[in-house]
Amino acid sequence: MQGFAKYFIIIGIVFIVAGILLSIFPKLGLFGKLPGDISIEKENFRFYFPITTSIIISIFLTALLWLINYFSRK
DSSP states (O other): OHHHHHHHHHHHHHHHHHHHHHHHOGGGOSSSOSTTOEEEEETTEEEEEOHHHHHHHHHHHHHHHHHHHHHHOO
C-alpha cells in the first residue's frame, strides 16, 4: 500500500505543474483545437467537448501508468 501513495503524490505533482503551465501559457495550443474536438458557439451559448484531446490524454496516461507498473515489478 505504501508504494501507491508515492505514485499518487507524483501524479498529483504532475497535474499541478501541468495546470500551472497551462494557466501561464494558455495560447500554447497543445490541446483543445484538434480535429475531432466538438465546439458549438451561438449567441448566448458555448458548448465544447474535446473528445480527440481526451483520447490522446487517455492513451498517454495509460502508457505512463503501464510503464510505472512494469518497472516497479523489477
